[in-house]
Amino acid sequence: MMSYPDSSSMKPFSSSESFSPLLTSHSISRIPKDDQTCCGGSPPESSVGSWCGRSITKVSEGAHSIVMRVIQAMQNAIHVLGSLTANTNMLAGIFRRLNGQVLAAVEQLAKLPAGTYNQLKHITGSMVGYVDTIQVATDVSYFASGRFKQDNNVNFTSRVFMAVANMGGALLWFQEMSFISLSKAASAIGDVRLFGIVPAITSSIPGIRNIASLQRVASAIGEIRVFSFIHRLNPMETIALRALTLAYVFMAVDAAQRLASHNGIEKTQAALDLSNYLSELALDALLTIGVTNVVGLGVVGAVCIATALAKFAYKASM
Amino acid sequence: MGSIDNITISKGFQVGLKAADYVADTSEPLEKLSKMIFRAADFAMAWTGKVSEPLLELSNRLKNTVVVFEGVNLFGRIKELACPNPKTGEYFFQTSSWAKCADRVFLTVAGVFKMMNAGIKFGLIQLAQLAKMSFGRIPLLRLIPDTLVAISSFFSICDNVNVVKTTGEKLATANEKAEKWSRRPALIEQVRSGNVEEITKLKSYYQGRVVSFENQLDKEMEKVKQERNVDEISKYGAALRKCHARIEMINNQEHIKLADDLAKQDVKFKQHKWSVVKGNETIGVNKAWLGIVGGVSKIFVIAVAAGMTTLGLVTTPYALSLLAIGITVDSIGFTKTMYDFIRKPQVIPTRPITLA
Numbered sequence: 001m002m003s004y005p006d007s008s009s010m011k012p013f014s015s016s017e018s019f020s021p022l023l024t025s026h027s028i029s030r031i032p033k034d035d036q037t038c039c040g041g042s043p044p045e046s047s048v049g050s051w052c053g054r055s056i057t058k059v060s061e062g063a064h065s066i067v068m069r070v071i072q073a074m075q076n077a078i079h080v081l082g083s084l085t086a087n088t089n090m091l092a093g094i095f096r097r098l099n100g101q102v103l104a105a106v107e108q109l110a111k112l113p114a115g116t117y118n119q120l121k122h123i124t125g126s127m128v129g130y131v132d133t134i135q136v137a138t139d140v141s142y143f144a145s146g147r148f149k150q151d152n153n154v155n156f157t158s159r160v161f162m163a164v165a166n167m168g169g170a171l172l173w174f175q176e177m178s179f180i181s182l183s184k185a186a187s188a189i190g191d192v193r194l195f196g197i198v199p200a201i202t203s204s205i206p207g208i209r210n211i212a213s214l215q216r217v218a219s220a221i222g223e224i225r226v227f228s229f230i231h232r233l234n235p236m237e238t239i240a241l242r243a244l245t246l247a248y249v250f251m252a253v254d255a256a257q258r259l260a261s262h263n264g265i266e267k268t269q270a271a272l273d274l275s276n277y278l279s280e281l282a283l284d285a286l287l288t289i290g291v292t293n294v295v296g297l298g299v300v301g302a303v304c305i306a307t308a309l310a311k312f313a314y315k316a317s318m
Numbered sequence: 319m320g321s322i323d324n325i326t327i328s329k330g331f332q333v334g335l336k337a338a339d340y341v342a343d344t345s346e347p348l349e350k351l352s353k354m355i356f357r358a359a360d361f362a363m364a365w366t367g368k369v370s371e372p373l374l375e376l377s378n379r380l381k382n383t384v385v386v387f388e389g390v391n392l393f394g395r396i397k398e399l400a401c402p403n404p405k406t407g408e409y410f411f412q413t414s415s416w417a418k419c420a421d422r423v424f425l426t427v428a429g430v431f432k433m434m435n436a437g438i439k440f441g442l443i444q445l446a447q448l449a450k451m452s453f454g455r456i457p458l459l460r461l462i463p464d465t466l467v468a469i470s471s472f473f474s475i476c477d478n479v480n481v482v483k484t485t486g487e488k489l490a491t492a493n494e495k496a497e498k499w500s501r502r503p504a505l506i507e508q509v510r511s512g513n514v515e516e517i518t519k520l521k522s523y524y525q526g527r528v529v530s531f532e533n534q535l536d537k538e539m540e541k542v543k544q545e546r547n548v549d550e551i552s553k554y555g556a557a558l559r560k561c562h563a564r565i566e567m568i569n570n571q572e573h574i575k576l577a578d579d580l581a582k583q584d585v586k587f588k589q590h591k592w593s594v595v596k597g598n599e600t601i602g603v604n605k606a607w608l609g610i611v612g613g614v615s616k617i618f619v620i621a622v623a624a625g626m627t628t629l630g631l632v633t634t635p636y637a638l639s640l641l642a643i644g645i646t647v648d649s650i651g652f653t654k655t656m657y658d659f660i661r662k663p664q665v666i667p668t669r670p671i672t673l674a
Binding site: 009074075078079081082083084085086087088091095096115116119120122126127129132134135137138140141144145176177178179201228 | 339375385
């Protein structure tokens, strides 16, 4: 149990006292009730003076207390930022929104130099493509290691769609760099004659090969291109985006279920998760219906980033 | 034997999957992997003499990604220095040696300069004058971070050399103890059967221990009363009494009694404990050696690159050599990161446990 430091003996950066170095909401709840009457609560009756519910005898102690709180708030922020930047999934999500919507809005509002805007767009796009490609390894690990057995059906489904989205993103990244040509691959797959062996078989059977009508039917079967629909299929980008949308749908459902069934910290976390997924779905809906207002989309993109940061910050501080 | 191989393969596969997860989810190893890939792409193009558009594009994209990762990892370094450990409440400076602290500080400052470089490169910061300044042929904004990284590597080497020394001593002690407890069951049987040679060896061993414990006790008792470690004194005292008792048993030729006394200790627990300690110290020594090799290779590559640029040696063989050394350095760094992740010290058992 971390005890809140006594302000009269407070020394910064001391390890000899047991104190809560990062002032989180969780640690605040552990502070004795008297100390929580900050900014509006009534001071203890027997104190000479009071600041934030603790009795003080000098003004300097109050100032010291403010300084300590500011330092602890900064440490909280650095801690969350440090944890965030170490998490590539979170970074990719933020960079995806920066690349997609926010940068365009900033460019329009702040009139960024064209070179800077193009470079930033290129960098954020590279980052997202690279991380999506690497995330395929996480998806493979999730399924190959059997971790999916511990997940509920909704979460599992969201992971499946996320894996499809990551794979699609990886293929698109390789296509952008001209490593592969998805259109050529689609054309090759679409031209596959799955039953091409049927005419060869029928023509080699002695009794059947002389029956002309049967040979014509076998030839027709051999010409069937089962995968020809791929020529008319939507491009990979659409598949990847739709898979991502579906992943968010199922993640939102999972978050809603957790919101309904849990209490306390888990309920708050579920609420923050849900807000993030809903903002992503809202942005996706706007893009789908064809909204082209750059600033508006930028704002929604910024909301997605903010909710992602909030959900991560809450998790990191718990 | 076939089933043991399958278990080993399965375990190895699981470790591989966990490692892949770690690399994909954490920005630091991903940054190292990116460096390895783009250097390998550049090496392949320089080696073949052909410029492949896809490889060139891949290399450029990964270079940009590395710039981003270096920028974001700076926050991780600042967090390490500015925030205390949430579990222990202690700051990095309080728990690390001066060399390690210096290493991290220089690395953090180098990170700041790299971020500044990135800002100038992408037109976010206007420091055109500073960007044009150079020391000889080397731009100042490249020389400063490289120098800081080299200094940080030097301090990292110093810290790791200290670790190798101290951990090496602990490893030697752990090896000795593990060896002692692995031979204990056989020794007990030999004492019980009255093997004169073993009993004589045992007696001289305990006599040596008596001298050692008496020296340790004298050192403690010489200290001022407030500085004496009471736990250590009682530990040495108990050990001294035990040694005297066993020497007396040997002198009185009470072999059975001595064997029973030796068998009282939980041999299996001691064997397990010291094998865990030995494993942990081995991990520590290996990590320190990887750190030394990584630091030396980093200083080497920075010196070679600076020397080449100063002398104007930008021909293909030198460029190829530099790329090859760069890939090696990054591989060592990546190996160290993965070793740190995969091989974690085990908790040392403190209570007698019943082993199957």
